[in-house]
Amino acid sequence: MKLLLVGCEYAGTTTLADAIREWAGPAMNIDFRIIHDHFKIPDTKPHGEPLTEEEIAQFAALSPRLTEVIQRHDIYYHTPGEGSSGDGITIGLHIDEAIYGPLYWDYGKTGVIGDRDVIGRHIEHSIEKWAPETVLVHVKASPEVIARRMREDPHPYPVVLEKDIEHVLNRFEQEVRRSLIGLRLDLDTSTSTVDETLTEFAEKIQDFLTPNDLMRMVHRRLAPAAG
Numbered sequence: 001m002k003l004l005l006v007g008c009e010y011a012g013t014t015t016l017a018d019a020i021r022e023w024a025g026p027a028m029n030i031d032f033r034i035i036h037d038h039f040k041i042p043d044t045k046p047h048g049e050p051l052t053e054e055e056i057a058q059f060a061a062l063s064p065r066l067t068e069v070i071q072r073h074d075i076y077y078h079t080p081g082e083g084s085s086g087d088g089i090t091i092g093l094h095i096d097e098a099i100y101g102p103l104y105w106d107y108g109k110t111g112v113i114g115d116r117d118v119i120g121r122h123i124e125h126s127i128e129k130w131a132p133e134t135v136l137v138h139v140k141a142s143p144e145v146i147a148r149r150m151r152e153d154p155h156p157y158p159v160v161l162e163k164d165i166e167h168v169l170n171r172f173e174q175e176v177r178r179s180l181i182g183l184r185l186d187l188d189t190s191t192s193t194v195d196e197t198l199t200e201f202a203e204k205i206q207d208f209l210t211p212n213d214l215m216r217m218v219h220r221r222l223a224p225a226a227g
Contacts, residue, residue: 001030001087001205001213002080002131006095006176007139008168009040009160010149012189012197013091016139019198020089027202028213029220030087036078039092040159041067041105056157068107068114071097079123080131094120095179099171100159124180135208136184137201138176143169145190183208 003020005013017035024030038046042056051059062070075094098116101108108116127134141149143165150162160168176184185204189197209217 001028001209002134003089003137004093004095004127004134004181005089005091005137005139006093006172008141008146008165008172009155009158010146011139011141012194013037013139015194016137016187016189016197016201017089017091019194020201023198023202024087027217027220029216030213032087032089035089035091036093037091038074038078039071039096040100041071042157044157064106067105068101071101071105071107072114072119075119075123079126080134081126082130084130094123095172095175098175099168103164103168103171104159120175121180128180128182132182133208133210134181134183135205136176136179136181138172138184138186140169140172140186140188140190142190 001024003017005017007013014035014037017037021032021035024032034047037043042051042059044051044056059067075097078090078093094116097108098120101114101116108114108119110117146160146165146169147162150158150160150165185201185208187197187200187204192200
């Protein structure tokens with residue numbers, strides 16, 4: 001199972017990804033060891049120890065040009081290629097970059113080096129060629145809910161400004177709608193608990209399970225009886 005979760009900051013992509021990882025082991029015998037959630041700046045929790053305050057300040061001091069290069073290499077590194085296999089959960093990837101880069105980080109605009117529209121199409125062609133089982137999961141929430149979560153539980157290094165919430169939500173709708181990834185589902189977390197959203201995901205993902213996914217699910221169900 002390969003999942004690409006996208007959505008406005010505070011919609012719940014990371015929370016849902018963590019819940020899916022916990023669910024997938026008992027339900028489907030899938031071990032999502034790592035969630036690739038590296039595409040909002042700063043990436044304060046890369047694999048390994050979290051970044052220190054000094055390291056975060058060093059990254060923030062980089063010029064837009066250097067930041068663009070680092071982020072471009074990062075998204076290509078996490079893009080499926082020949083021989084790609086295995087399960088995976090990725091959050092944001094090129095879609096985060098297409099929205100947040102031009103809006104907040106001063107790179108990725110149309111017609112310049114690093115144009116995130118051009119790069120996004122390259123990445124999606126690779127996904128469709130080498131990992132066509134990838135499901136694009138659009139995690140949504142209403143502007144009012146996003147604003148409330150932003151005020152009640154602010155992230156230590158937030159990206160989205162409250163004044164931009166509606167614009168960012170609209171941009172995610174646009175990018176998902178124009179995506180070349182054919183398998184997709186929507187989840188609205190506005191009035192749902194994490195458990196309720198996970199239940200909805202577990203129901204909707206059934207339509208996109210591969211034969212290998214289905215086989216592992218059957219084996220998981222039979223395992224207790226076999227023991």
